[in-house]
Amino acid sequence: MDIERAVQQIAAVDGGVVSRQMLLSCGVAPADIEHAVRHRHLTVVRRGWYDAGTSDPAVVAAVRSGGVVTCISALARRDGVWSVPAARLHIRRSRHLRAQGQCSAYRPLATPRRAVDPIPEALACAARCASEEDFVAICDSVLRRPGWSVGDVAPLLAGAPLRVQRLLEEVDPRAGSGIESLVRFRLRRRGIRLRTQVRIPDVGTVDMLVGDRLIIECDGKQHHLGQQFGKDRWRDLVSVADGYLVMRLSYAHVVHQWDEVLPFIRAVIRRRSHRDRCGKLSRSG
Numbered sequence: 001m002d003i004e005r006a007v008q009q010i011a012a013v014d015g016g017v018v019s020r021q022m023l024l025s026c027g028v029a030p031a032d033i034e035h036a037v038r039h040r041h042l043t044v045v046r047r048g049w050y051d052a053g054t055s056d057p058a059v060v061a062a063v064r065s066g067g068v069v070t071c072i073s074a075l076a077r078r079d080g081v082w083s084v085p086a087a088r089l090h091i092r093r094s095r096h097l098r099a100q101g102q103c104s105a106y107r108p109l110a111t112p113r114r115a116v117d118p119i120p121e122a123l124a125c126a127a128r129c130a131s132e133e134d135f136v137a138i139c140d141s142v143l144r145r146p147g148w149s150v151g152d153v154a155p156l157l158a159g160a161p162l163r164v165q166r167l168l169e170e171v172d173p174r175a176g177s178g179i180e181s182l183v184r185f186r187l188r189r190r191g192i193r194l195r196t197q198v199r200i201p202d203v204g205t206v207d208m209l210v211g212d213r214l215i216i217e218c219d220g221k222q223h224h225l226g227q228q229f230g231k232d233r234w235r236d237l238v239s240v241a242d243g244y245l246v247m248r249l250s251y252a253h254v255v256h257q258w259d260e261v262l263p264f265i266r267a268v269i270r271r272r273s274h275r276d277r278c279g280k281l282s283r284s285g
Contacts, residue, residue, distance in 0.1 A: 003032040007042070007052050010114070015077065016055030017063050017115035020048040025113075049115070058089050059115050067093035068112040071103040071129045074122035075138060081119070082141040082178035084134045085255070092117060092125060103129050106159040119145075124156040127164055133189075136170050137181035143173035172196055179254040180207050180218040186258070192269065203239050211274030215239055216265070217248045245273060 006026040010018045023033055033050075036042040042050035045063045062069045069077070071090035076083040090103045094111045105124035117125070119142060126138055142148055150168055157165045170188070174197045175181040187194055187210070194216075198209040208216040219232065236246045245268060253261050268274055 001026045001028065003028045003036055007036075011052040011054060014115040015059030015069065016052050017045060017059050018042070018050050018052055019113055019115065020050070021113045062089060062091045063115050065091065065093075067091035067102060068115050068117055070112075070117040070122050071125040072122075072134070072138070074117040075119065075126060075142075077116055078119055078122075080141060080145060082134070082137045082181065084130060084138065090125070090129065092121070106157065106161075106164070120152075120156055123153065127157050127160055132164075132167055133182055133185045135164075136167055136185050137175075137178045139168065139171045140173050140175045140181040141178060143171065176207060177218055177220045179220065179249070179251055182254055183216060183218055183249065184208060186262075187265070190262075192265070200239070200242075200244070202242065203235055203244075206235075206239075210265070210269065212276035213244045214265075214268055214274035215244050215246045217246065218254065219248060219250050243276070 003023065006023055006028050007018055010022050010026070014022075020033060024030070033042070037044060037050065042052060045051050045060055046066070049063045051060060058073075059069050068074075068091065069089065070092035072084040072086050073090040075081045076086070092103050092109070092112060103125040105121070106128055107124065109121050109124060112121075116122075123138065123142060126135055130138065139153055142153070143150065150171065153171075154165070154168060157168070170185060172181070172184065175184065176197075184194065184196060187208075192210060194208045194210045196208055197205055199205050200209075200215075206215045207218050210216060217232070232248070236248065239246050247265065247268075249261065
């Protein structure tokens with residue numbers, strides 16, 4: 001592969017920073033790398049790592065410090081993977097460059113070759129760094145990607161405490177969004193029984209059904225735009241007319257206001273309003 005094409009492919013995935021090892025693995029000749037550096041097509045970030053000219057400053061900073069972007073910071077850069085809010089950039093370094101505050105996995109990982117860790121390495125670090133609920137939400141989203149299964153994730157947790165390995169029992173890739181994963185995890189951890197992705201006649205598939213009639217829908221930001229907004233409200237009208245209760249939660253409700261939202265759900269359950277005491281509801285499945 002010629003160097004221009006190799007740089008474009010690697011840089012597009014790895015925040016604009018490419019390593020000498022990755023270029024060589026793509027068949028680029030060492031002389032071509034040196035030529036690109038001399039003519040300033042590539043700028044040295046540190047020995048063996050180059051800025052392709054379209055770099056993410058955070059990725060450059062990670063590489064310059066002797067590491068690469070990993071964990072939730074790397075996963076947030078992968079399409080379709082749940083993005084966990086982070087107060088700092090998560091960085092992984094080689095063993096001989098380890099510093100306080102950096103990320104690591106429960107098992108040894110290979111020396112970084114990419115400026116942004118691929119999903120397997122990033123996920124292995126997230127198992128140690130992310131909260132339990134965020135890790136489950138991340139796994140849900142990763143398993144929605146083509147070619148991924150629980151069997152691919154389990155080896156990444158080798159050496160992890162049993163409580164971490166058992167989190168895979170709580171993973172459900174049918175979740176349509178990260179906030180749906182969080183709500184499911186939180187409610188079940190509080191002993192609230194629910195079913196996910198339930199098909200209701202005349203309504204369609206709902207995110208969660210608590211008891212017989214409490215529907216909980218989790219709306220990502222895209223649900224507030226265009227035709228989807230109208231479709232969701234129409235579904236709510238049909239649901240209520242059929243005897244269901246509908247709670248529609250936004251990103252802000254789940255991520256920032258959960259302590260205020262949970263009492264409303266508990267109040268419905270405490271009154272047993274989630275039960276079909278008259279047996280009039282259509283059968284869901």
